[in-house]
Amino acid sequence: MKKLLTILVVIMMPIVVFGQQKIKKQPIPLAKYDDNVDLPLTTKERAQIIEVYGEFANKYVFSNENRLRAIKHILRNRVIFKRITDANEMKECPLLSEISLFNKYVPTIKRDKVFEPQNFNPLKYNFQFYTTEASMVKVDNTDYYIIIKSQHE
Helix, strand or coil: CHHHHHHHHHHHHHHHHHHCCCCCCCCCCCCCCCHHHHCCCCHHHHHHHHHHHHHHHHHHHHCCHHHHHHHHHHHHHHEEEEECCCCCCCCCCCEHHHCCECCCCCCCCCCCCCCCHHHCCHHHECCCCCCCCCEEEECCCCCEEEEECCCCC
16 A cells, blocks of 8 residues: 555656646737827717717726727727739638627617728727737728738737
8 A cells, every 4th residue: 555655646746746837928018009199189080989989988988098099009000901903912801791890888880881991980890909910801892901900010
């Protein structure tokens, strides 16, 4: 019995020791903001925020400095519209119609019937804004792609 207990301890000791070691993870880099996020909101940007957050805009965006900076960064620097007409340059990616609406605060929000880059509100959609990689979406029935740059670029 004593031999069995000794063998068990010898076998279990390395498992216990190695099981306690921590795996070092790479830290997520901080978001990089351009200087233009310190400028005041434009009328258009304010309207885009209100369209998506409705009566909660003041509580969750306008009175929260960090959230407001992040949204300004999205609207001013991270959403790019690219028109690609060459079939060789076109990429496989999700369609805009496959991206769900961000309707948590305004349940009646609707998709745009016609895509116009100058009037497009990216906040209306559940884009992956807070990932470490860029993403791309194709606008249905157009030559346009929407590129969401990583917040770490």
